[in-house]
Amino acid sequence: MDDQHRAENGKRSDGTAVPAHPSVLDSVVVYAAGAVCRRRARVALPPGGRLRLTGLSQVLDGRSLRARVLSGPPGTAVTEARLEPVAELRAPDELPELLSRLKDAREHESAVRERQRLAFDAIAETSALRAVPPARRKDEPLRRTPADAWLELAEFLDERLTRLQLRVEELTEELERAEHATATLTDLVERASTAGPTRPVETSATVLLTLTTPDTAAPATDTAPDTDTEVDIEVEYGVPAARWVPAYRLSYQQGSDTGQLVLRASVAQRTGEDWTGVRLALSTADLDRRTDLPKLRSLRIGRSQPAPPPSGWREPPAGLGDLFTGYDAVGPRPEPRRHGPVPVTAAVRPRPAHPAPPAAPAAPGAPRPSSGRPGGARSADEPLGFAGYGGPPPQPGGPLPPPAAAAAPAPPARRSRAAHGAIESTQVAFAAEYGGAAAPPAPPAPPAPDATLLDYPSLVLAGPDEPAARRGTLHPPAPTQPASATGATGVALTGLPLPRHAVPPRASAGSFDHRFDAAAPADIPSDGTWHTVTIGEIPVTVHPEYVTVPSVEEKVYGTLVLANRTAQAVLAGPVEVTVDDEFLLTAALPTLAPGGTRRLGIGVTESVEVARRTELHESTTGMLNTSTVLDHRVHVELVNRLGHAVTVEVRERVPVTSDTEIRIEERADWHAPAVPSPECPPSSRLWRVELPPGGRAELDGGYQIKIPAGKAIVGGNRRN
Incomplete structure (x- = not known):
């Protein structure tokens, strides 16, 4: 116990302190929420194989702590990595x-x-x-106050x-x-950055490592290895307060068919340590997402059969309580000394809301009632509690308490056969005492643990201080309070406002995950604000096109058709568009999958003009004028006043109907969109026109609507 106590306090078995070595942050992978940091340290192999690394973040997740040896003597490995906080005293001049x-x-x-x-x-x-005048004496005449005194x-x-x-x-x-x-x-x-000290006394996170080498049979032997031998150790841990969103800068030169799309990520972190000169990588994956495979249960038709017990779970072994016999023999742990008066409390059962009826007189020689009845005393073998502890006891001859609330048994998932037997005997004793009919005990159901007991990475082993029914067994961890938004334990950056047009990577990546590695080291302080970092260049194919919908607005809009010819996706986010080294605007770039094509609008082009005129001719046809013909004609004129050729896409629309008595005939050389979309529904019709510099084009189209003579179109026959 003494050796273990000294080891837990950062000392070896000989009482000397474990050497501490600083670590350097080498690389960081930022996920959609959270990040994984890797620190490296090159140290001399310590005597005894135990060392301490400092410089870790205070908000790291202890469950994600990993350590390994990158280089060193053959066979050197890390056998234990323990996170230990260390209190540090800061001088006033060390504070910011x-x-x-x-x-x-x-x-x-x-x-x-x-x-x-x-x-x-x-x-x-x-x-x-x-001013308070003096008191006037008796029979004294009135005295006048001089005006000079009042004025002064x-x-x-x-x-x-x-x-x-x-x-x-x-x-x-x-x-x-x-x-x-x-x-x-x-x-x-x-x-400001939260990396530096902010209080005179702070707690810093350190990791205590235990190394083994072929030269040392045990980590704590007195045989000291060669201190000149150095090992390169890497420590990996996760931090929650970090996130990123993509941003871009697009440069295009007119006349070229390629463009330069630079990925510039906006990264924010408040992990308590500055990322200075680190190798940065960005991932769209979810850091806390479960990776276990779902189970697809089979469906069977026939007689019902009991479900097979789940694999990977078993009842606690027999004799588990004997494991803590020596610990219980030592006695209870001494209470810590408290300053000031210690309140004395007593467990008092509250009085029932409705008084119980007086008990019937007992026969001579009958046993005295237990404490479950009013005025009775509890026997030595009586259970300490029953259903509804703190409320009125069950009445004689009344219904028994439900089995689920009896005697505070262990959970069904962890209950052994002995526990089942104890509960059944308790129920029979209650039935015999209160005059109820003792129902035959039901056969114990097979243990069926819930999903939380099968989540082995998150289970915690209960120690000897836990109740007897829990210690030595695995249980889900107790829920912890979330970290304060402004405390030193870190913050969750979920409430940080996003930049304009920014989209979280999980919302734009879909069901696929992507990783982007920065081309150069990056510096990101721990201040919880957005910092722009250049990640790399993505080659894209750029083709300028112009789009106009003259039936809605007689303006021509410039667009850039982007084609992603790489194997890496382009996520949605803001993009700064620069054409011929002149900044145009900041637009919203949609998600561009590998091999996909999307259109990016860059605003109105005043140098390309459009005009639209419509005509309606209404007539009748048929031998008895039984049909009305509505002839709609559309005339569109385009003028290019730019110094280079342009491609203009003119969008029109035609009516659609589900009535068999109405016929629509088109008379134009336009065409329907190949792939309908919200921007181009199936009723859209497209013209694509190539205009040379200073060129002009005229487009004529239209359609005829034939309806019965006695009917009219809802909203009027004129559709334009």
């Missing part, structure tokens, strides 16, 4: 200068506010000054109030300046 300045600013603001309050109190006291008193009050009012104005201006300085410093502190 912003914190000391903010403290001084708050003290100055408080002092100015107090001086302003005293000045207001002085004004109130001066304003309350009044008024002048004194006026002069003093003037000085105090000027002082209040000065203090008010000084207080406004102090409040502004305090607010400015507070904002700077909130935006």
Whole structure:
């Protein structure tokens, strides 16, 4: 026990301290929410094989801690990695200068506010000054007060109030300046990096490693290996407070069929450590997503059969309680000394809401009732509780308590056969005591643990301090409180506002995950704000086209048709468009899958003009004029005033009907979209026109609607 206690406190068996070595952050992989950091340290192989690495983030997830040996003597490996917090005392000069300045600013603001309050109190006291005449004696005539005294008193009050009012104005201006300085410093502190120390006493995270080599049979032997031998160790851990969104910059030169699309990610992190000169990678995967395969149960037709017990689970082994016999023999752990009076409490059962009827007189020689009845005393072998503990006991001859609430048994998933037998005997004893009919015990159901007991990575082994029914067995961990949004334990950046047109990577990646590696080391401070990092270049094919819908608006819009010819997806996000080295706008780039093609709008092009005219001719046809013919004609004119040829796509629309008596005939050379979309529904019709520099084009189209003579189109026969 002594050796174990010293080892737990960072010491070897000989009492010497475990050597501590700093680690350097080498690479970071940022996921959709969270990140995985890898630190490296090259240290000399310590005697005994135990060492401590410092510099880890305080908000790391202890479940994700991993360590391995990258290089060193053959056979060297990490057999244990334990996360241990270490308290550190900071000198005042080690704290950030912003914190000391903010403290001084708050003290100055408080002092100015107090001086302003005293000045207001002085004004109130001066304003309350009044001349009080002396008490008049008996039979003394009235005395006149000289006017000069009243005037001198008024002048004194006026002069003093003037000085105090000027002082209040000065203090008010000084207080406004102090409040502004305090607010400015507070904002700077909130935006500053959280990597440095912020309190005089802080807790830093360290990892205690145990190494084994072929030269050392055990990690704690007295045989010391060669201290000149160095090993390269890598420590990996996950941090929750990190996220990223993609951003792009598109450069295009007119006349070229290719463009330069640069991926620039916006990364934010508040992990308590600055990422300086790290190899950065971005992933769209979910860091906390489960990776186990789902089970597809078979469907059988026939007689019902009991479900087979799930594999991978078994009841606790026999004799598990004997494992802690030595621990129980030592006695209870001593209580820590408390300062001040210790409250004395007692467990008192509350009085029942409805008093129980008086018990029937017992026969001579009959046993006394147990404590379950009013006025009775509990026997030595009586259970401590029953259903509804704290409420009224069950009445004689009344219904028995439900088995699910009896005697606080262990959960069904962890209950052994002995526990089932104890519960059944307890129910029979209750039935015999209160006069109820003892129902025959039902056969015990096979154990059926829930899904939480089969999640082995998250189960926690209950220690000897747990209740006897739990210790030595695996249980789901107790729920923990979420970290504070402003505390030193980190923040969840889910509430951080996204940049304009930004889309979370999980929303745009779909069912596939992608990883992007930065081409150069990156620097990202731990301040919880967005920082732009250039990841790399994605070659895309760019073809300019112009689109117009003259039936809605007689304007021509410029677009860039992007084609992704790489094996890597382009996620949705904001893109800064630059044409001929001139910035145009920041647009929203849609998700571009490998081999996909999407259109990106860049605004109205004033140099390409469009005009549209429509005509309607209504006539009748048939031998008895039984049909009405509505002839719609569309005329579109295009003019190109640019210095280069352009391709214009003109979009029109035709009516559709589901009535068999209505016929629609088109008379134009347009065509329907190959793949209908929300932008181009099936009723759309397209023209594609090539216009040379200064060229002009005229397009004629139309359609005829034939309806019965006695009917009319809802909304009028004129459709344009």
